[in-house]
Amino acid sequence: MIRFDQYRLDPVQGLWRGSIDVRITPKSLALLCVLAERTGEVVTKEELFRAVWPGTAVTDSALTSCIRELRSVLGDTARRPRFIETLHRRGYRFRAPTLTGSPDGGPNVGPPAPIHTDAPLIGRELVFAGMLDAFTRAEHGSRQVLFVTGEPGIGKTTVVRAFLARARSRDNVRATWGQSIEHYGVGEPYQPLLEALTRLCQQPGGDRIVHLLERYSPTWLAQIPALLAPEHLVSLQRTAAGTTRERMLRELNDAVEAITAEAPLILWLEDLHWSDMSTLDWVVAFAQRPEPARLLLIATFWPPAVSGTEHPLAEVVERLREKGLSREIALGGLDEGGVADYVALRFPPATGHNERMRQLARVVQQHTGGNPLFVVNILGDLVERGLLLEQDGRWTVSGDAGEPALGIPDGLRRAIERQVNRLLPDERFILEIASGAGATFSAAAVAVAAGRELDEVEITLTALARQRRFVQEGVAVEWPDGTISAGFDFLHVLYRDVLYQRIPASRRADLHWKIGERQETAYGQRSPEIAAELAMHFERSRDLHRAGIYRQHAAENARRRNAYKEAQLHFKKALMLLANEPPGQERTEHEVALQIGLGAVLMATHGWGAPEVEHPYSRAYELCHGLGDTPRIFPALWGLWLYYLGQGPLSIAHNLAQDLMTLARRHDDRQLLLQAHHSGWATAFLRGDLDAARIHSTSAIGIYQVERHAAMAATYGSHDAAVCGQYFLGLTLALQARMDEAARACNQCIALAQELSHPMSLALAQVFTAAVGQMQRDSDAVRIHAEAAVATAREQDFRLILGWAWPLEGWAAIEHQQYREGLDLISRGLAEVRATGSNSWMTYLLGLHADALLKGGQAVAGLQALDEAFAVSGRTGERFWEAELHRLKGELLLAASASSAKHEAEQVFLRAIEIARSQGAKLLVLRAAVSLGRLWCRRGRRAEAGLIVAEARRAIDGPAFPDMVEADSLLAESGGRAAPKSPPMDL
Numbered sequence: 006m007i008r009f010d011q012y013r014l015d016p017v018q019g020l021w022r023g024s025i026d027v028r029i030t031p032k033s034l035a036l037l038c039v040l041a042e043r044t045g046e047v048v049t050k051e052e053l054f055r056a057v058w059p060g061t062a063v064t065d066s067a068l069t070s071c072i073r074e075l076r077s078v079l080g081d082t083a084r085r086p087r088f089i090e091t092l093h094r095r096g097y098r099f100r101a102p103t104l105t106g107s108p109d110g111g112p113n114v115g116p117p118a119p120i121h122t123d124a125p126l127i128g129r130e131l132v133f134a135g136m137l138d139a140f141t142r143a144e145h146g147s148r149q150v151l152f153v154t155g156e157p158g159i160g161k162t163t164v165v166r167a168f169l170a171r172a173r174s175r176d177n178v179r180a181t182w183g184q185s186i187e188h189y190g191v192g193e194p195y196q197p198l199l200e201a202l203t204r205l206c207q208q209p210g211g212d213r214i215v216h217l218l219e220r221y222s223p224t225w226l227a228q229i230p231a232l233l234a235p236e237h238l239v240s241l242q243r244t245a246a247g248t249t250r251e252r253m254l255r256e257l258n259d260a261v262e263a264i265t266a267e268a269p270l271i272l273w274l275e276d277l278h279w280s281d282m283s284t285l286d287w288v289v290a291f292a293q294r295p296e297p298a299r300l301l302l303i304a305t306f307w308p309p310a311v312s313g314t315e316h317p318l319a320e321v322v323e324r325l326r327e328k329g330l331s332r333e334i335a336l337g338g339l340d341e342g343g344v345a346d347y348v349a350l351r352f353p354p355a356t357g358h359n360e361r362m363r364q365l366a367r368v369v370q371q372h373t374g375g376n377p378l379f380v381v382n383i384l385g386d387l388v389e390r391g392l393l394l395e396q397d398g399r400w401t402v403s404g405d406a407g408e409p410a411l412g413i414p415d416g417l418r419r420a421i422e423r424q425v426n427r428l429l430p431d432e433r434f435i436l437e438i439a440s441g442a443g444a445t446f447s448a449a450a451v452a453v454a455a456g457r458e459l460d461e462v463e464i465t466l467t468a469l470a471r472q473r474r475f476v477q478e479g480v481a482v483e484w485p486d487g488t489i490s491a492g493f494d495f496l497h498v499l500y501r502d503v504l505y506q507r508i509p510a511s512r513r514a515d516l517h518w519k520i521g522e523r524q525e526t527a528y529g530q531r532s533p534e535i536a537a538e539l540a541m542h543f544e545r546s547r548d549l550h551r552a553g554i555y556r557q558h559a560a561e562n563a564r565r566r567n568a569y570k571e572a573q574l575h576f577k578k579a580l581m582l583l584a585n586e587p588p589g590q591e592r593t594e595h596e597v598a599l600q601i602g603l604g605a606v607l608m609a610t611h612g613w614g615a616p617e618v619e620h621p622y623s624r625a626y627e628l629c630h631g632l633g634d635t636p637r638i639f640p641a642l643w644g645l646w647l648y649y650l651g652q653g654p655l656s657i658a659h660n661l662a663q664d665l666m667t668l669a670r671r672h673d674d675r676q677l678l679l680q681a682h683h684s685g686w687a688t689a690f691l692r693g694d695l696d697a698a699r700i701h702s703t704s705a706i707g708i709y710q711v712e713r714h715a716a717m718a719a720t721y722g723s724h725d726a727a728v729c730g731q732y733f734l735g736l737t738l739a740l741q742a743r744m745d746e747a748a749r750a751c752n753q754c755i756a757l758a759q760e761l762s763h764p765m766s767l768a769l770a771q772v773f774t775a776a777v778g779q780m781q782r783d784s785d786a787v788r789i790h791a792e793a794a795v796a797t798a799r800e801q802d803f804r805l806i807l808g809w810a811w812p813l814e815g816w817a818a819i820e821h822q823q824y825r826e827g828l829d830l831i832s833r834g835l836a837e838v839r840a841t842g843s844n845s846w847m848t849y850l851l852g853l854h855a856d857a858l859l860k861g862g863q864a865v866a867g868l869q870a871l872d873e874a875f876a877v878s879g880r881t882g883e884r885f886w887e888a889e890l891h892r893l894k895g896e897l898l899l900a901a902s903a904s905s906a907k908h909e910a911e912q913v914f915l916r917a918i919e920i921a922r923s924q925g926a927k928l929l930v931l932r933a934a935v936s937l938g939r940l941w942c943r944r945g946r947r948a949e950a951g952l953i954v955a956e957a958r959r960a961i962d963g964p965a966f967p968d969m970v971e972a973d974s975l976l977a978e979s980g981g982r983a984a985p986k987s988p989p990m991d992l
Contacts, residue, residue: 007041009101010088012079014041018209020078027078028207028480032057033071040089040099049096066487072097074489077448078481080467082460127350128343129164135334136168139301144269146297150288150325152277153305155336157499158378158417161305164336165273168303172271179264181205182273185280186444193537193559194283194568195228197274198257203229205264217263222256228566230534250283250567251802254290258298261291265299276498278306278318283568285321292330308335338375341367347380352393352400361402365393368411378497382420387411389427421503424474435465436475439493440504441516443538447482449490453523454516463491475500484527518546525551533558537575544582553582553595560602569610576603593628594637600625601644608648611842618842622648626657629664636672639665639680646684651845653881655692662688676717679708683726686733691845693884693924695737702734715761728758728766732773739780740885742927742961751777768797768806775813776849780928782967784820787813808837809846812853819857828857847877849886855893864901868894884920888929891917892936899940911940918953931957931968938975951979 007014013021016038020027029037039056040048053068072089075081081088090098136151143149153161169180181204183197193199202225206214218226226232264270274280274288291302306318325331339347345366354362373379387393392403392411414420425433435455442450452462470478470493479492495501508516521542525532532539536558543552560575580599586592604621611617626645632638646661662684669677682705689697708714709727717726731754738747751774758767771794778786794810797803815830831854838847851874858867871894878887895910895917917933934957938950958972 007038007103009041009044009103014038022478025478026208029074029078030071030483032067033074036068036071037075040097041103044099044101044103047092047096047098053096070487070489074481074483077463077489077491080463080471080478080491082464084460127346128339129160129167129336132164132334132336133168133171135332136164136303139332140172140269140271143271143299143301146299148291148294148298149301150292150331151301151303152322152331152333153303153336154308154333156376157307158376158497159336159338160377161336162275162497163377165275165303165305169271169273177268178271179205179208179268180271180273181208182275184275184445185277185284194281194563194566194571195253195287196281196284198284198287199225199228201272201274203232205270206232213267214264218260221263222260224253224256225260249802249804250286250569252800253283253567254287255802257287258291258294258296261300262296262298269299269301271301271303274302274304276306277304278316280318281568282317282570283563283566285317289321289324292325293328338373339370339377339380340375341370344370344373344375344380347377348384352384352395353398355396355399355401358399358401362400365402365411373417376417378499379417379420382417382424383414386414386420386423389424417499418503421500425503425507428474432465432469435462436469437504437508438516439466439476440495440501441508441513442520444498444501445479445492445494447484447490447492449482449484449488449527450520450523452490454519459490466493467491475504484524485529485531486527488527514546517542518548521546521548521551533562536562540575540578549582549585553579553586556582557595557599557602560599560606564602564606564609567609569606572606573603573610576606590632593632594635594641597625597628597632597638597641600628601641604648605644608842618648618652634668634671636668636674636677639668639677642668643680643684646688650684650687650691651843653844653883655688655882658684658688659692675708676714679705679714679726680717682708683729686730686737690733690737691883691885693887693920693926695740695885695925698733698737699741702730702737705730706734711757711761715763723765724769725758725761725763725766728754728761728763728770730754731757732770732777735777736773736780739777740924740926740928742931743963744781744966745963747777747781764797764801765803765806768794768801768803768810771797772806772810772813775810779813779816779853782820784817788817788821791817804837805841805843808834808841809850810834811837812850816853816857819860824857824861828861831857844877844881844883846883847881848874848883848890851877852886852890852893855890855897859893859897859900862900864897867897868901871897885924885926888917888921888924888926888933891920892929892933895936895940907940907944911937914940918957927957927960928968931961931972934958935968935972935975938979942975942979947979951976954979 011022012027014037015021016034019034020029020037035057036053039053050065050068054063057071058067072091075089076083076086079088083091086100088099088101090100092098132153136153139149139151153165155161169182172178173180181201183199183201183204185197202214202218205211206218206229208214215226215232261270274284277285277288288302288304291298291300322331322333326333345363348362348366348369352362369380369383373383384393388395390412394401394403414423425436428436435451435457438455439446439451441454448463448466449459451457451466452459455462466476467478470476473496476493476495479494481489482492483489505513521539524535524542525539528535533555536555540552540555540559543549543555556575556579560572560579563569563572563575576599580596580603583592583596583599586595600621604618604625607618607621622645625641629638629642629645642661642665646658646665649655649658649661662681665677665681665684669681682701686698686701686705689695689701706727709730711727714727715725731750735747735750735754738744738750751770754770755767755774758770771790775787775790775794778784778790791810791814795807795814798807798810811834812831815827815832815834818824818827818830820827831850835850835854838850851870855867855870855874858864858870871890874890878884878890891913895913898906898910898913914933914937918930918937921927921929921933931954934954938954941947941950941953954972954975958969958976961969
């Protein structure tokens with residue numbers, strides 16, 4: 006342990022200023038250790054390179070960056086160094102005197118959070134007891150939610166910090182926190198939770214937390230790029246594509262339970278009244294989980310900010326309170342004795358002045374209601390005005406201690422105003438600029454808005470922070486362009502509010518523009534990562550064009566996190582901002598993209614068929630007609646195509662697929678061409694154009710390269726194009742009765758999905774491989790793959806895929822003589838699909854339902870299921886299973902024993918054969934021919950039966966499957982000529 010100035014330095018535990026963990030990067034920590042160990046000596050660059058970067062070739066910029074970071078966190082400057090001195094052409098020297106020794110002077114692992122002695126902690130014994138009781142329960146595995154409430158300045162933050170300090174001084178206790186930020190509108194989803202996770206991972210032992218997040222909540226880890234290598238991040242993001250909101254909530258809860266199984270955890274969410282809605286969703290999900298978790302969740306908020314309004318936090322608090330899932334501690338002001346104790350502690354009275362100081366405490370308490378922040382500010386104001394005097398460490402009141410003589414300001418804001426007015430002009434100017442940068446801000450942002458040198462701003466803010474005036478030192482900030490500067494936090498939001506309100510409106514707009522401009526430049530291509538913050542700065546600076554761009558980025562960020570409420574609000578705000586843009590091509594393209602994005606979010610929130618979804622898609626489709634063939638509209642056309650593929654009519658989806666192909670070919674873009682084929686095969690197959698579906702899928706499979714195209718799943722459909730192409734190819738080949746090729750395509754799509762570790766692609770591959778098995782009437786294969794699809798869909802909350810998989814699992818159960826169980830599964834799946842509003846695959850699923858009812862002797866109900874299927878087909882144009890629907894109708898008519906059943910059944914069987922032949926669906930031709938042949942045999946028309954079945958049978962080669970065996974048996978019965986027997990095949 007090395008001690009210097011007010012710091013403790015340890016090569017393992019890091020750098021501490023008193024009890025504050027000073028965050029620095031590992032290389033900077035190693036560099037500081039080398040310099041401090043040789044204090045007073047000149048250490049050359051070569052020595053530093055060998056010690057800090059052994060065996061690695063690095064440039065001078067790496068060393069310079071670390072030196073700059075160290076100076077920033079230490080409040081040092083190159084021109085007037087207190088700690089690190091630059092000796093040009095020679096190296097660096099550590100100037101401060103150091104002491105070395107054992108670390109007994111303070112805790113080394115998990116040191117307490119800062120406790121500031123100028124904030125009164127007196128009179129909170131009952132509060133601490135309540136918090137300790139909640140933590141004790143959490144330690145024993147009973148998850149706890151504790152709301153700490155009170156008015157601004159009442160001491161919520163101070164009390165929680167003090168409690169965290171005491172808790173973290175114990176062995177094997179972790180603590181982390183995140184603060185909700187007022188964004189003057191909707192902010193980043195899960196922002197305080199992601200901040201808390203990042204902070205937890207950066208503490209000692211953080212590598213273990215990263216490991217647990219990767220195992221239990223990869224979708225959350227994918228949202229924290231700073232913790233991952235670029236190639237690892239890409240892999241995680243691919244895995245997380247298609248993630249649902251429910252999976253996001255469940256994953257974090259799984260991770261919390263795993264983390265707290267190793268050590269108790271305290272998670273503090275500060276200023277929850279400014280929280281995003283997704284964070285509140287997680288709070289509810291966490292509180293309602295029955296599994297053990299050694300986590301105490303502390304959330305602080307100001308009740309008037311949410312009560313009597315439609316604020317979602319009010320509903321959360323009420324719901325958890327009613328269910329007994331939360332506790333609440335409401336902080337009040339200090340009583341007269343508490344204020345007197347604080348005054349005696351902070352301002353020890355001079356001899357003979359005890360009563361005057363007690364009288365002062367009484368007056369201050371009566372005037373402030375015991376609000377701790379007000380108490381601190383009033384007493385500070387009295388000191389600055391010379392009414393509280395110090396001599397030899399003891400204090401007295403100058404003159405009368407009564408209220409009139411003291412001139413105590415009326416209200417906390419006025420007290421703060423008086424403190425602001427006593428600042429030096431430069432201090433006041435820099436703090437006012439900082440108030441526009443945010444509750445937490447970097448000196449670099451303030452410097453650019455103030456037009457001052459960074460060193461000058463850091464010196465001013467550091468001096469104010471060390472005096473505990475308005476701000477405190479925070480975590481050093483590093484921007485992607487390499488800028489490193491000190492970070493600061495306002496001691497209280499009221500300080501920031503008072504300072505911000507003093508700035509004239511025109512100057513506010515200017516400083517927001519400068520801060521936004523500088524941060525945008527610093528982040529460069531990564532600026533969408535802070536889109537909500539940039540949108541706020543540009544909106545408030547009236548740069549509405551850029552504000553709209555960043556609102557769109559913020560919406561996309563929220564959509565990637567499945568935070569659909571926030572995404573919807575961002576998209577709507579971006580559309581409002583777009584109204585200020587002049588008409589033209591650019592504005593139209595931008596509106597198309599926004600309407601498509603809004604439509605996708607509404608679809609995810611309300612379901613495919615919700616009325617809210619139709620308007621943005623219809624508006625986007627109308628706008629697209631006037632845009633020409635620019636490739637910039639490709640994602641918009643894709644979104645429209647996806648909507649109409651699921652909702653219908655497929656004629657519009659077909660036209661959009663052709664437009665996508667035209668765009669891709671005209672601009673010779675292989676990525677766009679891959680996705681154009683993607684739209685082509687899906688649309689063609691559902692419309693019953695099997696040859697076109699096969700051509701599109703095989704063409705795309707030939708284009709596809711894993712390393713170049715796998716990442717596109719996050720943009721187009723949330724599943725991998727090649728996996729999709731393979732299972733659609735399998736479905737197409739199965740209908741064409743090319744069963745061995747269909748089996749190979751299905752095996753390849755599952756193998757690729759597993760290789761990609763992409764859950765949605767795998768679930769789709771499993772469910773459609775089960776569908777291929779059903780077409781082959783292989784009940785064992787259907788059960789295996791459908792059960793696997795159900796398991797994946799349940800784990801990932803893919804509701805639509807679950808709705809597709811259950812009927813297939815039910816069909817297999819019925820084939821295994823489990824009729825009641827099978828019919829229940831089919832009904833459950835249909836209900837799930839209907840709930841999403843999607844029409845896609847409904848004709849097939851209703852066909853499975855009708856088949857099940859036929860086998861159960863419920864012919865009338867089966868015909869009703871087919872009526873719905875034909876209605877869906879007529880409305881959407883989905884026709885790939887139309888021939889089978891007609892065949893099933895014929896069988897159900899015969900089973901219903903209607904007087905005209907035989908004639909009508911004959912007609913629908915012929916219609917089924919006609920449709921199947923027109924589509925090239927040899928499997929369905931054969932199946933319908935067998936049904937018609939059986940009917941003709943019963944009516945004595947054996948020769949005709951033999952001819953029609955033989956014709957259908959001769960068209961099929963390859964391994965035998967049940968329909969072929971059935972056809973051969975009927976041919977033998979009718980006296981027709983059977984085809985040569987073929988070996989059976991397995992899927």
